[in-house]
Every structure is written in C-alpha cells, then in structure tokens.
Amino acid sequence: MLFSMNFFQDVFLIIQQIPSSFWGVVIGSFFSLAGVAIANRASDRRLRTQFEYARKQKIRDGEMALRKDVYLAAAEAVAAGMEAIGRLANFDLSNDQITSAYAEKAPAISKVHVIARIDTVQAFLGFTSKLGALYFMLFARRYDLLREKNAIAILDGQIAELGKARDHILELIKRHNIEGVVDEQGWKNLQEQFELE
CATH class of the missing domain: 1.20.5 (Single alpha-helices involved in coiled-coils or other helix-helix interfaces)
Known part of the structure; x- marks a missing residue:
C-alpha cells in the first residue's frame, strides 16, 4: 500500500509539472472526441433508420412487382378464356384450336391464389367455375x-x-x-x- 501511495504522489507531481496550455489541448481534444462520438452515434442511428426504410421499400416494391406480374398474367388468361368462348361458334376450328390459348394461360390464374386476398381469390374461383360450366354447356x-x-x-x-x-x-x-x-x-x-x- 505504501508503494501505491508513493506511486500516486509521483504521478500527481508529474501531472503538476505539465503546463496548463497542454491541459487545454487535452480537454479540447476530449470535447472534440466526445462530439465526434456523439455525431457518429447519431449518424449511425440515421443510417440504420434509412437502411430499414430502404429494406422495407425494397420488399414492398418486390411484392408490388410480383403482384403486377401475376395479375397481368391472370388478366391475359381471363381474356383468353373469354376469346375461346367467342371462337366456339367457328365450326372450322377444332376444339383444341379453340381452347389451346386458354389452356396455355390458365395456370396463371392459379398463381393469384398465392398472393391475393380472400375476396380476390373467391372472385377468380367464381369466374373459373362459371367459365368451366359455360365451356361444358357450349x-x-x-x-x-x-x-x-x-x-x-x-x-x-x-x-x-x-x-x-x-x-x-x-x-x-x-x-x-x-x-x-x-x-x-x-x-x-x-x-x-x-x-x-
């Protein structure tokens, strides 16, 4: 313990011998470092917020692009189904020629079930069931x-x-x-x- 007391006294004496202008530089540097640390923390927080927003935006944009692609393909399939009904009156075409375009595009309607809400799925199910019944009748x-x-x-x-x-x-x-x-x-x-x- 005696050694440690002398040690602290020696350190205190050394510190007293340091000029006060140096302490001004040290204290100024401390405040500068503290300001930089605070600025870095605030910048880090802003970047994290921006990154989170950009991530959510990218996810939303991807979902919207997927919805657009799926709904456009489903709309094409619906149009092909309606066109096939109109072609039924042409007796020069075979049944395969009439339904081939719809048969190729019909799977796109099934993809709607993956991304759509319940009411949209029910609307597509109603359409496809009525279209199928109409095909059989016609x-x-x-x-x-x-x-x-x-x-x-x-x-x-x-x-x-x-x-x-x-x-x-x-x-x-x-x-x-x-x-x-x-x-x-x-x-x-x-x-x-x-x-x-």
Whole structure:
C-alpha cells in the first residue's frame, strides 16, 4: 500500500509539472472526441433508420412487382378464356384450336391464389367455375351443331352426286331427242331414271 501511495504522489507531481496550455489541448481534444462520438452515434442511428426504410421499400416494391406480374398474367388468361368462348361458334376450328390459348394461360390464374386476398381469390374461383360450366354447356351444344353440320354436308354431297346423275340422264334424253330414235321403252326408262334422280 505504501508503494501505491508513493506511486500516486509521483504521478500527481508529474501531472503538476505539465503546463496548463497542454491541459487545454487535452480537454479540447476530449470535447472534440466526445462530439465526434456523439455525431457518429447519431449518424449511425440515421443510417440504420434509412437502411430499414430502404429494406422495407425494397420488399414492398418486390411484392408490388410480383403482384403486377401475376395479375397481368391472370388478366391475359381471363381474356383468353373469354376469346375461346367467342371462337366456339367457328365450326372450322377444332376444339383444341379453340381452347389451346386458354389452356396455355390458365395456370396463371392459379398463381393469384398465392398472393391475393380472400375476396380476390373467391372472385377468380367464381369466374373459373362459371367459365368451366359455360365451356361444358357450349361444347355439348357445339357437338350437336357439328353433328348437324356433318349431316348437312353428307346430304349436300349426295345432292351433288344425284344432280350429276340427273344432268347425265338429261343429256341422254337430249341425245335421244336429237337422234330422233323412236324407242318407247328406252324413252320410258330415261324418264323414270330422271324422275328417280
């Protein structure tokens, strides 16, 4: 303990010998360092706040971009579904040609379920279920109409063939009249065939 008392006395004597202008520099430096530390702490706090805001903004922007992409793709799928309904009346297109665009884009509607709110999901579910029911109803009607169209095409073909046969018989009748051959039985046969055709 004695040693430590002498030590403190020696240090105190050394400190008394230091000029007061030096103490002014030391105290000024201390206040400067304290000011820098306070400024750094405040700057650090501001940077942390800015970083947190930028992080939240980036997350929000990413979510908005994702929503935009998903909703735009879903809107395209809805438009393709509506277009397919309009194309059902074109009997020159096959069923695959009618629904291919919608079938390619329909999975985009399912992605809406991941990011949308409940009311939006319910609206899309209602749309897709009504669209599916409408497709089944219209495809059934289209099948009936296609069957009738095919029957008409078959009848048109038969009418065309019968018309050719009728024209051929008419040509034979003209030749018979031009040649002046008096063949009652031949004439009668040509008349019966013409009426049959």
